[in-house]
Amino acid sequence: MSPTSAPPFLRPFSTGGTGAGRTLPFGPRSAGDTGLLPVIGALLLVWAVFGILNPAFLSAENLVSLTLQSAPVGVIALGVVLVLMVGQIDLSVGAVSGIAAAVVVVTTVLLEWPLPVGLLLALSVGVVTGLGYGVLTTRLGLPGFVLTLAGLLVLTGIQLRVLGPRGSVNLPFESGLVRFAQQGFLPPAVAWGAAAAAVAVVTGLRVAERIRRARAGLPRMGLPGLVLRTVGLAALLAAVVGYLGTARGIGYPVALFVALVVLVDVLLRRTRWGRSVRAVGGDRASALLVGVAVRRVTVSCFVAGSTLAALGGILAAGRLAAANQGTGGAETYLFAIAAAVIGGTSLFGGRGSAWSALLGVLVLTSISNGLTLLNLDTATRYIVTGLVLALALTADTLLRGRAAPSVP
Amino acid sequence: MSTPSARDTRSTHADPILSLRGVSKNFGGVRALRDIDLDVRPREVLGVVGDNAAGKSTLAGIIAGAHRPDAGRILVDGRPVVLGSPADARRLGIAAVFQNLALCENLDVVENLFLAHEPTRAGFLDEVAMEREAWDLLGQLATSVPSLRAPVRELSGGQRQIVAVARALLGSPRVVVLDEPTAALGVRQTAEVLNLVERLRERGHAVVFISHQAADLQAVADRFVVLRLGRFGGELDAAGTGYEDLLAAMTGASRPSGRKHG
Numbered sequence: 001m002s003p004t005s006a007p008p009f010l011r012p013f014s015t016g017g018t019g020a021g022r023t024l025p026f027g028p029r030s031a032g033d034t035g036l037l038p039v040i041g042a043l044l045l046v047w048a049v050f051g052i053l054n055p056a057f058l059s060a061e062n063l064v065s066l067t068l069q070s071a072p073v074g075v076i077a078l079g080v081v082l083v084l085m086v087g088q089i090d091l092s093v094g095a096v097s098g099i100a101a102a103v104v105v106v107t108t109v110l111l112e113w114p115l116p117v118g119l120l121l122a123l124s125v126g127v128v129t130g131l132g133y134g135v136l137t138t139r140l141g142l143p144g145f146v147l148t149l150a151g152l153l154v155l156t157g158i159q160l161r162v163l164g165p166r167g168s169v170n171l172p173f174e175s176g177l178v179r180f181a182q183q184g185f186l187p188p189a190v191a192w193g194a195a196a197a198a199v200a201v202v203t204g205l206r207v208a209e210r211i212r213r214a215r216a217g218l219p220r221m222g223l224p225g226l227v228l229r230t231v232g233l234a235a236l237l238a239a240v241v242g243y244l245g246t247a248r249g250i251g252y253p254v255a256l257f258v259a260l261v262v263l264v265d266v267l268l269r270r271t272r273w274g275r276s277v278r279a280v281g282g283d284r285a286s287a288l289l290v291g292v293a294v295r296r297v298t299v300s301c302f303v304a305g306s307t308l309a310a311l312g313g314i315l316a317a318g319r320l321a322a323a324n325q326g327t328g329g330a331e332t333y334l335f336a337i338a339a340a341v342i343g344g345t346s347l348f349g350g351r352g353s354a355w356s357a358l359l360g361v362l363v364l365t366s367i368s369n370g371l372t373l374l375n376l377d378t379a380t381r382y383i384v385t386g387l388v389l390a391l392a393l394t395a396d397t398l399l400r401g402r403a404a405p406s407v408p
Numbered sequence: 409m410s411t412p413s414a415r416d417t418r419s420t421h422a423d424p425i426l427s428l429r430g431v432s433k434n435f436g437g438v439r440a441l442r443d444i445d446l447d448v449r450p451r452e453v454l455g456v457v458g459d460n461a462a463g464k465s466t467l468a469g470i471i472a473g474a475h476r477p478d479a480g481r482i483l484v485d486g487r488p489v490v491l492g493s494p495a496d497a498r499r500l501g502i503a504a505v506f507q508n509l510a511l512c513e514n515l516d517v518v519e520n521l522f523l524a525h526e527p528t529r530a531g532f533l534d535e536v537a538m539e540r541e542a543w544d545l546l547g548q549l550a551t552s553v554p555s556l557r558a559p560v561r562e563l564s565g566g567q568r569q570i571v572a573v574a575r576a577l578l579g580s581p582r583v584v585v586l587d588e589p590t591a592a593l594g595v596r597q598t599a600e601v602l603n604l605v606e607r608l609r610e611r612g613h614a615v616v617f618i619s620h621q622a623a624d625l626q627a628v629a630d631r632f633v634v635l636r637l638g639r640f641g642g643e644l645d646a647a648g649t650g651y652e653d654l655l656a657a658m659t660g661a662s663r664p665s666g667r668k669h670g
Contacts, residue, residue: 209535209536212536213536213539216536217540218539218540270532270533271528271532271533272526272528272533275515275519275523275526276523276524278512278514278515278519279512279515279519279523279524282515283513283514285510286508286510286511286512289494289510290510290523290524291495291524291525292523350512
C-alpha cells in the first residue's frame, strides 16, 4: 500500500474504519450528525451560569472583550478543524503562531521593514511549515502526531532565536497591526449592512436551491421551514450586532475571524475539495481507491492549518502589541485543539464544521473570562477547561462508537 | 487441459465483449492463476465459482485492471488491450465492485456515489444534479435504500452493496465485475443482491459474478466457469447443471459431466 494508508496520528481504542462492530445502547442515528447543537447548548449553559453568578458577565462591554479575546485563538482553532477533518493533527499550531508573531514584530520594529512585508513573511512561515508536514506525512508516512511534536520543538527554538537575547519586542501603539487588532471596530452602518447582506445572500441561495429542486422533482425544504430559518438568522444577527453595538461593537479581528469561518464553511460543504477532505478523514483507503487525490488534500489541510495558525499569531501580537518568548506557548495549542473538539469536530477525522471553531472558542473563552470575573485563579481555569474538554472528548468517542458499523 | 483454440470454436451466440486467453498470474512463488481462458458476452451473467484459493479474486483483479497478468492476453471486442489500472479498465467499459466496497461510511449515499467525480456548477457542488441522477439510478435498480442523504454507516450490508454497484454503473460500463458480493450477507440481503444482478442483465450489462457460494450463483448465472487451485476447472451451462455438479467441479470430487452448451 502507499504511505498514505499508514495509520493516522492516533487511533485510541479504535476498531478501525471497517473493523468489528461495537454496539452502544443508542440505536441508529436518524440522519446526519448531531452537529453543532451540543456546543450551542454548552455555550448557553456557560453564559447562564456566569450570568447568574455575576451579571457583569453578560454586559455588552464584557461580551465585546470576550469576542476580541476569542479571535486570535479562534483563527488557530479554525486551522486545527481542517487538520482534524482530514484525519491528522498538528500539535505545533501554537509554536507556528508564536514564530509568526515574532517574525512580524522583529521585521517591523527591529528591522523597520514595511508591515505588509512582515505579514507576508510571517504567513509564509505557516505555509512552509504546513507543506513540510504534509509532504512528510503523505510521502514518507510519518505519523503527524509525533512529526508535529518535533516541529513544535524546532519552531519554538527558532522563535527564541528570532526574538534574540531580549526575548520580548513591543509593537508601537501607532502600528497599523495594533490599531487593527485593538482599536478597529466595524462602523454600525457597515455591521448592519453586512448582517443584512448575509441574510439576503443565504435566503436568496436557499430560494434558488428550492426552485431548482422543485424543477428536478426532488424533495425540498418546506416554505414554513424556509421562513423560520430566515427569520431566525435575521434575529440572531440583529441581536449580536445590536447588543455588541451598544458597547464598542464588532472588532476588525472578530469580523475577520467570522469571515474566515464562513469561507471555510463554504469550502468544506460546497466544493469538491471539502468533500474530499471529509472522505479522506473518514476512510482514507476507500477515498484512494475511488480516485480522490488523497495526498494533495492532506497537504492542503496541513498548509491551511499552519497558515491560519500564523495568522492567529499575528492577530495575537497585534492584540498584545508585543511578541515574546511565551507568545503561542503551551496553552495556545491546547486551547485551539480543545476549542475545535469542544465545538464538535472529531479527533477521529471526517466529522466537523468550521463553526465548531467559533463556538468552541467562545465556550472556552467564556469559561476563562467568567472565572476571571469571579476572581478565580488560573488553576481553577485549567481544571474547569480540562473537564469540559474531557466531556467533549467523551461525546466525540461515543459518537464514533455509534458510527461503527453494527451490520456486517 | 484442453487447448484455447478448442474452446474458441464453441461460441455460437453474440461475440464476446471481453476475453481472456491463456492468462497466468504469480505472486512470488505462488501460482495464483494458470492458463485461464474466459469469454464474457453481452447481457449474460457469467458465474465464476471456486473454493478458497481457487484464484477468484486474482481473476477479478486482472479483469478490473488491479493486477497485471504475467502471461496471456486480454481482448476487448476482439482487440488486445492492456489493463494497467482500474481507470484503464473503466475507460474500456469494465467496472468492478471489490469485496470491501470502498465506501466512506461518514458520507451519505449521494456523496459516495459521486465521490471524486462530482459535477459542479460555477465551481460549487451541484447537489441537485447529483441527487437527481442518484434517484434515477437507484430507481432503475429498484432498491430499498432508505434515504439518499443517510450516511452509509446506517445502511445494511445489502444496501451498501447496492450503493457500490450503483457507483460502478455511473460510467455506463458494459461489463460489471462483482467480487463475492454476497459473502458477508444474510439471506434477505443476499436475495436483494441477486435481484440486483438480474436487473443489471436486464439493463444490458454483462456481469461477472465471482463467488464461492454455488447456490447464489445458480440462482442468477447463465453460465459457470469453475476455477480449481488456479486452474480452469471446467465450464458448465446453467441449464442442466445441478448444485451437486457445481460442488463437484469446485472440489474436484468427480469430473463435471463435460462441457455442455445450450
